[in-house]
Amino acid sequence: MRIESLRLKNYKSFRDAEMNAIPPLAVIVGANGTGKTTLFGAFGFLKDCLIFNVSKALQARGGFRELLSRGVGSDACVEIEIKFRLEISGVERLVTYSVSIGEEKGRAVVRREILRYKRGRHGQPFHFLDFRAGSGYAINNEEDFKSDEELEREEQKVAPDTLAISGLGQFERFKAANAFRQLIENWHVSDFHIDQARGSKDAVGMDEHLSASGDNLQLVARNIYENHPKVFQAILQSMQKRVPGISTVTPKLTDDGRLLLQFKDGAFTDPFIDRYVSDGTIKMFAYLVLLHDPTPHPLLCVEEPENQLYPSLLGELAEEFRAYAQRGGQVLVSTHSPDFLNALEVDEVFWLSKRQGYTHIHRAREDAQIAAYMADGDQLGYLWKQGFFAGADPQ
Numbered sequence: 194m195r196i197e198s199l200r201l202k203n204y205k206s207f208r209d210a211e212m213n214a215i216p217p218l219a220v221i222v223g224a225n226g227t228g229k230t231t232l233f234g235a236f237g238f239l240k241d242c243l244i245f246n247v248s249k250a251l252q253a254r255g256g257f258r259e260l261l262s263r264g265v266g267s268d269a270c271v272e273i274e275i276k277f278r279l280e281i282s283g284v285e286r287l288v289t290y291s292v293s294i295g296e297e298k299g300r301a302v303v304r305r306e307i308l309r310y311k312r313g314r315h316g317q318p319f320h321f322l323d324f325r326a327g328s329g330y331a332i333n334n335e336e337d338f339k340s341d342e343e344l345e346r347e348e349q350k351v352a353p354d355t356l357a358i359s360g361l362g363q364f365e366r367f368k369a370a371n372a373f374r375q376l377i378e379n380w381h382v383s384d385f386h387i388d389q390a391r392g393s394k395d396a397v398g399m400d401e402h403l404s405a406s407g408d409n410l411q412l413v414a415r416n417i418y419e420n421h422p423k424v425f426q427a428i429l430q431s432m433q434k435r436v437p438g439i440s441t442v443t444p445k446l447t448d449d450g451r452l453l454l455q456f457k458d459g460a461f462t463d464p465f466i467d468r469y470v471s472d473g474t475i476k477m478f479a480y481l482v483l484l485h486d487p488t489p490h491p492l493l494c495v496e497e498p499e500n501q502l503y504p505s506l507l508g509e510l511a512e513e514f515r516a517y518a519q520r521g522g523q524v525l526v527s528t529h530s531p532d533f534l535n536a537l538e539v540d541e542v543f544w545l546s547k548r549q550g551y552t553h554i555h556r557a558r559e560d561a562q563i564a565a566y567m568a569d570g571d572q573l574g575y576l577w578k579q580g581f582f583a584g585a586d587p588q
Contacts, residue, residue, distance in 0.1 A: 194279050194376060194491055195523050197287060202272035203262045205231045208551040216541050217518035220526045222534065222577060223545030223585050228552035229527040232545070233494045237382045239273060239292075243362075243374065247294055247301045247354040257296045263550060270295040270304055279310075279372050286310045288369050289318065292356065302326055302353040308369050322361065322370055327353040333366045380492035381405065383483070387472050387501065390479055393451035402490070403483045410479050411452045411467075415444035421487050428481045431513070435506050436474050454478075472501040484513045489522030499530035511536035531574030539567040544577075546584025553584070 196215055201207035206228045212219070221229055238260070241250035251257050260271055274291040281288075288310040295304045306329070308322035321332045330346040351357055361367045362374025383405055390407035399419075400412040417425045432439050441457040443464070455464035456474065467475060480498065495514075499507055507530055518524045528534065534542065542557040557563050557573060563581055567573070580586065 194277055194372060196376075196492060197276040197278055198274075199235070199276075200272070200274040201232075201235055202274075203265050203269050204235060204271050204273065205260060205262060206547065206550065206552040207231065207235075208262050208265070210552055210554045212543060212554055215523070215525075218515050218524045218526070218537075218541050219543060220528060220534070220537055220541055221543050221545060222528055222582065224547075227545040227547050227585075229545060230496065231552070233382055233496060233525065233527065235273060236380055236492065236494060239275075240377050240380065240382075242292075242294075242356055243359050243377050246352065246359075247303060247356070251294075251301050257294075257301055268295070277373070277376065279369060281310070281368060288373070290358075290373050300354065303356060306357050308358070308373065310369065322357060322367070324349075324351070324357040327351050327355070329357060331357065331361050331367050331370060376491050379490055380494070381490040382494040383407075383496070385476065385479060385495075387475050390475055391467050393447060393453040393466075396446055396450050396452040401488065402486060403479065407479050410475075410482060411444060411454055413482055414442070414454060414478075415452060417482065417485070417487070418444050424485050424487055428478075428485050431481050432478060435477055435509065439474065442478060473503065476501050477506070480510065480513070484517045486517075486522075489517055489520050491521075492523050492525070493517065494525045496527045497529060498526060499528060499533055504530070504532040507533040508536035531578050534574035534577055535572040537573055539564060539573065542573055544582045544585040548584070555582070555584075557582070 195217065198211060198213045198215060200211040202209045221232065223229055238250055238254065241253060251260060254260055261269060270293040272291065272293045274289065276287055276289045278285055279288050288308065291307050292303060293305040295302055303324065304326060306322065306324045307320055309318040309320045311318050323329050328350050330348050332344050333347045349357065349361065351360060358370045358374050362370040365371050381402070385407045390410045394409065394411045398412060399416045400409045401416055403410060403413050417428070429442060432442060438458040439456060443455045443457070445453050445455045447453065454467040456467065456470050457464040498510060502510065511533055514524045514526060540558045544555050544557070546553050546555065563576055566576055576582070577585065
């Protein structure tokens with residue numbers, strides 16, 4: 194399952210913008226304030242709407258008026274549309290999910306929520322889920338493709354500020370809704386903090402996935418170390434290539450029941466605990482743990498991975514992101530690094546620009562000049578520094 198396109202309307206600086214034909218690895222560049230963080234934030238917003246409800250998701254972001262684009266009418270809606278590919282009845286189909294969120298008498302309301310896809314080669318997409326302000330229906334036998342008359346509509350009611358897929362997506366009989374709910378629940382927007390990743394942690398439990406902040410790095414490393422030794426060995430081999438002197442990394446259980454990481458420098462007998470290794474070493478290890486996850490997230494969003502890392506490492510890190518995507522986890526990355534861009538293909542890069550306060554999305558492969566230079570063997574990072582990404586630089 195892979196996201197094919199994303200459209201944002203009236204969402205902060207995105208008055209009406211769309212990313213189409215999103216590749217497995219998509220990298221976004223742009224000046225500060227053009228909307229890179231806002232773009233990634235849309236995924237986090239939708240996830241919070243699902244896990245909690247729309248009211249709580251809006252409250253965490255300052256309310257509906259803070260999410261709504263400046264300059265639009267107060268009766269306007271925030272709209273998010275995602276198209277993703279999903280195999281249904283042995284056929285890969287392009288499924289569209291769209292949600293329109295407004296405000297009535299100071300309260301958030303889901304004005305329209307639709308999940309649709311074509312049942313055959315021809316005709317209009319069929320609505321398998323359609324709700325307005327808390328009332329609607331879902332098809333509970335959507336894999337029955339004999340005739341429209343045999344489809345069973347199940348009428349439902351939900352709270353006006355609740356997504357229908359939040360409840361219906363828990364049931365496997367609503368196949369597309371169930372798949373989309375799992376996609377949202379399991380996508381990962383990284384907000385890594387080195388200070389939270391350091392130090393000893395309570396050794397209770399064994400986490401499978403790295404948290405957004407990285408504060409459970411020790412627990413995830415121990416899980417891979419004990420249950421996926423070949424994967425952990427691959428992480429060590431990558432660390433040895435990227436960080437001079439590092440020979441081993443070992444999750445260590447202390448006498449008082451805490452867990453920490455020990456980094457062994459081949460030149461010394463005694464290992465260092467993670468509190469005393471460099472920021473770059475911690476961050477590289479955390480990225481390798483994230484990108485070698487035995488069960489990749491369906492969507493991984495990472496902002497500015499180049500921070501604290503030596504420039505020559507960024508090309509190899511780009512390859513790690515691409516390998517993760519090839520294993521089944523789609524990746525979106527924002528960056529300010531020409532070195533990172535130099536490792537990318539022309540169809541993997543988008544850039545953002547701002548005109549009259551609103552964000553616009555451009556694609557490198559659709560710019561004839563950039564495409565021609567790349568065909569002649571140039572690199573995207575150099576082209577960006579030379580100003581070929583119109584509007585991507587501070588004005």
